[in-house]
Amino acid sequence: MVGEVQTGLLQNSGEIPDSLSTELLALVRGERVRVFRRPIAYAVSPDRLTGVDCHLASASGARVRGVGTVLSRASVTGGRLVQGSSQVRVTRGTSNRRLAWSHYMARPGVVEVVGKARAADLAGGFTLDAPPAESLDLGAVSARFVDVVQSSARLDRRAPFRMARTRFRWTAEPGEPDVRLQLRGDNVRTLRLTLPDPFAPGVAELCEDLALHDWLLTALIEIVRRARPGSVARPEAAARLAPAIDHILHLWMPAARVQDSLLHVWESLEHRPGFTRQWQSLVNRVRDHVTVALLTVAGGDGRSGD
Amino acid sequence: MLIFAISDKGGTGRSVTSGNIVYRRSLQGNDVCYVDFDFGSPTVGAIFSISEAERGTRRGGTHRYLQGEVAEPHRIDIWAESDREGLRVKPPGAGQLVLYPGDEGGGEFPTLTEELLRQCVRLFSRLDEEFDLVMVDLSAGRSFAAHLALAATARLPGVHSRWLVFHRWTRQHIIAAAGLVNGERGLLDVGAEHGHDPAELADRVRFVRTAVLEQDSAELAGLRPTQLAWLNDCDRELRELSARHKVGRTRMLGKVPLDPVLQWREQLISDEDVLASQIANAGTVAAFDDLAKKVVDDNAWEGL
Amino acid sequence: MTPVNATFGEVAAERRIASSPLSHVSIELGHLYMEDFEAGPDRLRQQFRRAEPWASTARRSWQERVPGGRARVSTCFLIDDYFSRFSTPAELIPVIVETAADSGLTIDYLARESACARAGGVEPAKLVEDRLVADPPVGTNGSRPPARETGWLCNGTRSPVAGVVQAMGVAQKWRPPAQNAKRGHSVFVDVELWNDDDGERTWSCPFLAAVWQLLRLGMLRDDGRPPVVPQPRGTTFPDDWADLPPIIRLVPSAAPFAAYTTLSVLSSRFMPVELAVRTILSQVAVDAEVLGQVVSRSEDEGVPLEDELVDRLSYVFT
Ligand SMILES: Nc1ncnc2c1ncn2[C@@H]1O[C@H](COP(=O)(O)OP(=O)(O)OP(=O)(O)O)[C@@H](O)[C@H]1O
Ligand SMILES: [Mg+2]
Numbered sequence: 001m002v003g004e005v006q007t008g009l010l011q012n013s014g015e016i017p018d019s020l021s022t023e024l025l026a027l028v029r030g031e032r033v034r035v036f037r038r039p040i041a042y043a044v045s046p047d048r049l050t051g052v053d054c055h056l057a058s059a060s061g062a063r064v065r066g067v068g069t070v071l072s073r074a075s076v077t078g079g080r081l082v083q084g085s086s087q088v089r090v091t092r093g094t095s096n097r098r099l100a101w102s103h104y105m106a107r108p109g110v111v112e113v114v115g116k117a118r119a120a121d122l123a124g125g126f127t128l129d130a131p132p133a134e135s136l137d138l139g140a141v142s143a144r145f146v147d148v149v150q151s152s153a154r155l156d157r158r159a160p161f162r163m164a165r166t167r168f169r170w171t172a173e174p175g176e177p178d179v180r181l182q183l184r185g186d187n188v189r190t191l192r193l194t195l196p197d198p199f200a201p202g203v204a205e206l207c208e209d210l211a212l213h214d215w216l217l218t219a220l221i222e223i224v225r226r227a228r229p230g231s232v233a234r235p236e237a238a239a240r241l242a243p244a245i246d247h248i249l250h251l252w253m254p255a256a257r258v259q260d261s262l263l264h265v266w267e268s269l270e271h272r273p274g275f276t277r278q279w280q281s282l283v284n285r286v287r288d289h290v291t292v293a294l295l296t297v298a299g300g301d302g303r304s305g306d
Numbered sequence: 307m308l309i310f311a312i313s314d315k316g317g318t319g320r321s322v323t324s325g326n327i328v329y330r331r332s333l334q335g336n337d338v339c340y341v342d343f344d345f346g347s348p349t350v351g352a353i354f355s356i357s358e359a360e361r362g363t364r365r366g367g368t369h370r371y372l373q374g375e376v377a378e379p380h381r382i383d384i385w386a387e388s389d390r391e392g393l394r395v396k397p398p399g400a401g402q403l404v405l406y407p408g409d410e411g412g413g414e415f416p417t418l419t420e421e422l423l424r425q426c427v428r429l430f431s432r433l434d435e436e437f438d439l440v441m442v443d444l445s446a447g448r449s450f451a452a453h454l455a456l457a458a459t460a461r462l463p464g465v466h467s468r469w470l471v472f473h474r475w476t477r478q479h480i481i482a483a484a485g486l487v488n489g490e491r492g493l494l495d496v497g498a499e500h501g502h503d504p505a506e507l508a509d510r511v512r513f514v515r516t517a518v519l520e521q522d523s524a525e526l527a528g529l530r531p532t533q534l535a536w537l538n539d540c541d542r543e544l545r546e547l548s549a550r551h552k553v554g555r556t557r558m559l560g561k562v563p564l565d566p567v568l569q570w571r572e573q574l575i576s577d578e579d580v581l582a583s584q585i586a587n588a589g590t591v592a593a594f595d596d597l598a599k600k601v602v603d604d605n606a607w608e609g610l
Numbered sequence: 611m612t613p614v615n616a617t618f619g620e621v622a623a624e625r626r627i628a629s630s631p632l633s634h635v636s637i638e639l640g641h642l643y644m645e646d647f648e649a650g651p652d653r654l655r656q657q658f659r660r661a662e663p664w665a666s667t668a669r670r671s672w673q674e675r676v677p678g679g680r681a682r683v684s685t686c687f688l689i690d691d692y693f694s695r696f697s698t699p700a701e702l703i704p705v706i707v708e709t710a711a712d713s714g715l716t717i718d719y720l721a722r723e724s725a726c727a728r729a730g731g732v733e734p735a736k737l738v739e740d741r742l743v744a745d746p747p748v749g750t751n752g753s754r755p756p757a758r759e760t761g762w763l764c765n766g767t768r769s770p771v772a773g774v775v776q777a778m779g780v781a782q783k784w785r786p787p788a789q790n791a792k793r794g795h796s797v798f799v800d801v802e803l804w805n806d807d808d809g810e811r812t813w814s815c816p817f818l819a820a821v822w823q824l825l826r827l828g829m830l831r832d833d834g835r836p837p838v839v840p841q842p843r844g845t846t847f848p849d850d851w852a853d854l855p856p857i858i859r860l861v862p863s864a865a866p867f868a869a870y871t872t873l874s875v876l877s878s879r880f881m882p883v884e885l886a887v888r889t890i891l892s893q894v895a896v897d898a899e900v901l902g903q904v905v906s907r908s909e910d911e912g913v914p915l916e917d918e919l920v921d922r923l924s925y926v927f928t
Binding site: 027031036050051052053054086097098099100106108133 | 618622625732741745746749750751753765790793830834837893894896921
C-alpha cells in the first residue's frame with residue numbers, strides 16, 4: 001500500500017459547521033458525506049477514483065509500469081482543517097500488457113504492475129526525497145481534492161493565518177511491525193510502515209490521523225517561531241500567538257478514529273519522536289506566554305489607575 | 307494577498323522594485339513569494355542572485371506548470387539557495403522568501419485557454435493559502451500575463467488582490483502608465499470583460515514611481531541655478547500631467563529614488579549594502595521598506 | 611480490573627447500501643423509437659417475431675445453468691419518450707403488449723427512456739456522470755487533472771489539436787488518435803455524452819442507454835437506495851407520458867426487474883450505440899459495496915459472475 005495525504009488550513013475566518021462541511025465534501029451525487037461528531041467533528045467525502053498508467057518510482061531505479069486506479073477522498077476535521085488523501089494498493093499484474101480499462105475498474109484502488117517488481121523496492125522509491133517527475137504522483141491527486149474544497153465560494157478565504165500544506169507520504173508493507181517516520185524538506189514527511197496486515201482498511205485512516213497531527217504540530221511550531229516570544233514585546237507576541245489558541249489548540253485528538261489493532265503505531269510515535277510531548281510543551285508555552293502578557297496588561301492598568 | 311506588478315513600458319524597474327519589496331516584506335516578518343509571470347523574458351532569478359535560474363529554471367517553472375506539464379512549479383528558497391552570501395542567512399524574525407521562476411527557453415503564450423486559466427487559478431489559490439504576500443511580476447504592456455491575471459482573479463473573488471503600476475518620472479511614462487490602466491483595452495476595460503467591477507478594480511490599483519531624481523538629492527548638488535530652475539519647472543509640469551491622468555499623489559503608493567547600485571546592477575539591496583559597504587543609498591532602502599509596509603496597509607488603499 | 615470494551619457508533623457516519631432483488635437475466639425485447647411506431651404495427655410485429663427465439667433460448671440456457679433449474683428471468687421493453695414523443699401510453703401500451711403476445715412473448719416491465727435522465731426527484735444520469743473514471747493514456751501519473759473534453763468520453767488519446775504553443779515555440783504535428791489498450795492497431799472510440807446547448811443539458815442516446823444497462827444490472831444507488839423502483843400497473847394507462855411511472859410492472863408475478871446479467875435483442879442499427887455503451891460502462895466506477903453484494907449473492911446461488919461489468923452484458927443483433 002502507498003498513499004499521500006495533504007493537510008492544510010481551511011480558507012475560512014472561523015470554524016465551519018458540519019452542514020457546510022457536508023456541502024463542501026459532496027463530491028459524488030447520490031453518495032453520502034459521512035459525518036462523525038465524536039470525539040471531534042470529522043466529515044469525509046465519498047471515495048473517488050482517478051485512472052493512472054505510468055512509472056512507479058523504485059529505489060533501485062528499475063523501470064516499473066503500473067496501471068490502475070487511485071482511490072481518493074477529502075475530509076474536514078474540526079471544521080478547520082482540510083485533507084486530501086489518496087492511496088493505491090500495488091499488486092502484481094495478471095498480464096504483461098495493459099488490459100481493457102474495465103479490468104482495472106473492477107479493482108478500485110488497485111494499481112497492477114505490468115511486469116515484475118519487488119514490494120520493498122517500490123516502497124523505497126515512493127518514499128524517496130524526490131521521486132522522478134513522471135512517476136505516480138499521489139500528492140498531486142490529493143492536492144486537487146484539497147483544492148476542490150478550498151475553492152468553494154462558501155468559504156470566505158479569510159483564514160486567521162497563512163500556513164503551508166504538509167505532504168505526508170506513506171507506505172505499508174507486510175512484515176514484522178516497524179515504523180519509520182522522516183521529516184524532509186518542503187513540508188514533506190515520509191512514513192514507512194511494516195505491518196502484519198498492511199492492507200487493512202484502517203491503515204489509510206491511521207496515516208490521515210498522523211498527517212493531521214503532524215500538521216498541527218508543524219503549524220504550532222511555526223506560529224511560535226513567528227511570534228518570537230522573548231524577542232519582541234509581550235503583548236505583541238501574545239497577539240501573534242492568539243490564533244493558535246483560537247483555532248488549533250483544541251484540535252489535538254490523537255488516534256481519534258484509529259483501529260485498536262493499529263494503535264501501537266501511534267504509541268510508538270508517542271515514544272519517539274513524542275508527538276504529544278512536544279505538542280504539550282508548546283501548548284504550555286503559548287498559554288503561559290499569553291497569561292503572563294494578560295497579567296502584565298492588567299497589572300499595568302492597575303498601576304496607571306493609581 | 308496577491309500583488310501584481312505591471313508597467314506599460316519595459317525597463318522601468320518593475321522587477322527590481324517589486325523584488326526588493328518582497329525582500330523587505332520578508333525581513334519585516336511575512337512569508338512572501340515572488341512569481342515570474344514575465345513569460346517572454348523569464349530572467350528574474352538574476353535579481354535574487356540565483357545563478358541556476360538566471361534565465362529561468364530547467365526544472366519545470368511557471369511556463370510548464372501552466373501548460374500542465376508539471377504538478378507544481380519549481381520553487382526556490384532564497385534564504386537557502388541564493389548565491390549571495392549575505393542572503394543565505396535568514397535573519398531572526400524574517401519570514402519565508404520563495405521564488406517561482408519561469409522556464410528557461412519559455413516564451414509568451416499566444417492564447418488564453420481554459421486549461422491555462424484553470425492552472426493559474428489553482429496556483430494563485432494555493433499560494434494565497436501559504437503566503438502572506440504573493441508578488442506576481444507580469445510582462446510589460448498589454449500582455450498575455452496581465453490578461454491571465456485579470457481572468458484568474460475574477461474567479462477568485464475571495465482572494466485579495468492589488469495592482470502596482472510601475473513607471474518612471476517622465477512625460478511618456480506617465481501617459482503610458484495611465485493608458486495601461488484607464489485606456490482602451492487597459493486593465494479596467496479587460497478586467498470588466500472578465501467580470502471585475504471597474505470601480506472596485508480601480509481602487510485596487512496604485513502607482514509606483516521608479517528611479518526618481520529628487521530635487522534635493524546629492525546627485526544634483528553640483529548643478530547651476532538655471533539648471534535647477536529648469537528641473538523644477540519640469541517636475542511641476544510632470545506633477546500636473548500626472549494629476550490630470552489620475553496618476554497623481556493620491557494614487558501613488560510610493561516612489562523609489564534613483565540609486566547608483568541599481569543603475570548598474572539588478573539586485574536586492576541589503577542593509578549591508580547601505581551600512582557596511584555603503585554602495586547603496588539609505589534613501590533607497592527606506593523607500594523599499596516603506597513600499598513593503600504600504601503594500602499591505604489597508605489605509606494606503608482606501609477608496610478615493 | 612480488566613478494561614471494558616466499549617463500542618460507539620454514529621448514524622450520520624454510517625453508510626447503508628440497500629440490496630435490490632435480482633433475477634438471473636434481464637431480457638430486453640426491443641428498443642423502439644417513435645419513428646418505429648410511426649412506421650406501423652408491422653415494424654413492431656417483426657421485432658417481436660425476431661426476438662422470440664432468442665428470448666426462449668436465453669431462458670432455457672439459464673434454466674440449465676441454475677442449480678435446480680429455477681432461473682429467474684424478466685423481460686423488459688424501453689420506449690423512447692426523451693428524444694421524441696408519440697401517441698399516448700393509454701393507446702400505445704396495450705398495442706405493444708398484444709403484439710408481443712401474438713409472438714408468444716410477455717413483457718414484464720415497461721420503461722420510459724426519460725426515466726434514465728430523471729425519475730421523480732432522482733437523476734440517474736447524473737449519478738453515473740459523477741462516477742465516470744476516464745481511461746488513462748500511457749504516462750498519466752496523476753500530476754495533472756484528467757484530460758477531458760467536456761461532454762465526451764473516449765477509450766484512448768485524441769489526435770492533438772493545434773494547442774497552446776508559446777511564442778517562438780515548436781508547433782505540434784498531426785498524430786493519429788490511439789486506443790489505450792490497443793493490440794497492434796487501434797479502435798479509437800470517442801462518445802458524446804451530452805451537450806449543454808441553449809443552457810440545457812441533453813443527454814446522448816448512448817449515455818442514457820448506459821444508464822439503462824446499469825439500472826437493469828441493479829448497480830445504481832442514490833443515498834444507498836435504488837434510484838428507480840418498478841411500480842405496479844394501474845387498471846388503465848395515463849394519457850400523458852409524463853404521468854406514467856418511470857418503470858411499470860405489467861405482470862404482477864414477474865421475476866425482479868434487475869438482474870445479474872442482461873441480454874438485449876436489438877436491431878443491428880443499434881450496434882454503434884452499444885459499442886458506445888460499452889465504452890462508457892468500462893469507465894463507470896460502480897460502488898464497491900454494491901458490486902460485492904451482487905457477487906456474494908450470485909456465489910451463494912452457485913452462479914459465479916464475470917468480474918467486469920461489461921462482460922455481464924450480452925446482445926443479439928437481429
Ligand atoms: N531605483 C532605481 N535606480 C536606478 N536604476 C534602477 C532603479 N530601479 C531599477 N533600475 C534599473 O533599471 C533597469 C530596469 O529594471 P528592471 O529590470 O527591474 O525593469 P523591468 O521593468 O522589470 O524591465 P522588463 O520589462 O525588461 O522586465 C535595471 O537595470 C535596473 O537595475
Ligand atoms: Mg523585469
